[in-house]
Amino acid sequence: MITIERVSQVPEDFLVDNPEGGAFYRAYGRAGIPDFELGCFIVKRASRPVTTAPFFIMKLPLNTMMPPGFLKTLLGRIALRVAFVGHPSADVGRIQGEQSAEVLELINSELRKLAPLVSYKGFDGSLGLAKFNKVIGLPVPVLNLPPDYWNRLKHKVRTDLKRKLKASAGLRLLETDGLPKEHLQRVYELYRQTCDNADIQFEQLNVAYFRESAPLSKYVLYFEGDLLIGFHQLLCSKQIMYCKYIGMDYGKSRQYKLYFALMLQAINICIRDGIRQIDFGVTSYAFKRHVGSEMHQTFNYFQHRNAWVNALLKRLSFLLEPDESELR
Known part of the structure; x- marks a missing residue:
């Protein structure tokens, strides 16, 4: 039955x-x-x-x-x-x-x-x-990451990615397990800015989402001085990383090429920690193809x-x- x-x-x-x-x-x-x-x-x-x-x-x-x-x-x-x-x-x-x-x-x-x-x-x-x-x-763009990922890239692509990452070199980079409470509201504000600039809006997250999912997450945070201007929420296991949500200050994102920096730091974390696959999440396909992702x-x-x-x-x-x- x-x-x-x-x-x-x-x-x-x-x-x-x-x-x-x-x-x-x-x-x-x-x-x-x-x-x-x-x-x-x-x-x-x-x-x-x-x-x-x-x-x-x-x-x-x-x-x-x-x-x-x-x-x-x-x-x-x-x-x-x-x-x-x-x-x-x-x-x-x-x-x-x-x-x-x-x-x-x-x-x-x-x-x-x-x-x-x-x-x-x-x-x-x-x-x-x-x-x-x-x-x-x-x-869904998925990137396979061998330990020598950077060396396998074509010289032109590697040079382009390094140039994009260099634009954020003057910022303070912080990687955290979980999301410190003092950054919760600012993370939500940056999420809202990014959401408001997106053509496809399937859901509207609230502050509680970032609070409740924080213990499961790793965050990449970029600061201009003491001001948080960009974040990337990541969910990780030993085998795979899921890129969940990105938030940026749109008055500063172009200057520092924040989107690219946040994505490239996710790649660096995977290589460092031996994670062999990244699920980058949907949309913004041009860059994700550029770094070698396969489309599922x-x-x-x-x-x-x-x-x-x-x-x-x-x-x-x-x-x-x-x-x-x-x-x-």
Whole structure:
């Protein structure tokens, strides 16, 4: 017999060896991010858990993936209530355990009770989701880092990266495990500046997110004198580093090439600590390709419980795919 149970948080052992696993999901849940309802389904066979599937519910603006312009503005007031399998802050969707068609349909039947539109965010192309529409998602840039990474780079690329990093040489660099409380509010302010300058805005973090996720994180902090002007939040294991959020003072970021400095310091930390892979996170692809990242394609699946609406959404699926400008 197969059954399903809804719980408010993922179990502590969910993807326990992954920096973006259960501890991170639970910290995110405690933060209470506005406009997101989080939960998790536990599927059991004969009372034994076989599948853990995190989900979240939000109203998704139809223009989320569109480039700035008239059409984006025109569609800005149209939003769809969606129940997603996946996580708002994770680029790759993860289900732990069995992913058979039977299990997925049981999950879908529960999700349809929560929202008219069901979606799977950031999965590969192999999920057995009959009658779901499948659209291309944002690729995830992953950089493999051998110990001699810098020496393997082409001379022209290495010289360019060193020049970018040199622009920040006059700043004070601080690397911390966790986030010192005295920097919490400033980190949030810098996050807001960066978020406000982004074309794609999927979520709006709050101060509580940075407080709750701090014990799981490493931070790279740049100071001009005593003023914090840039940060990079990293989640690390011995095998992989996830680049989570960057925040910058946009009045100073260009002068010091802060974005590049924050990214390049993440590479240096990995090489120093023997971490062999970086997940750089989506968007800003030109630089991530420049340093040698490989693009891992993701897909988003969706299905509306009304067949007519589902057919219409299939015709409009291009609105849910990244624009060409976002892939550069």
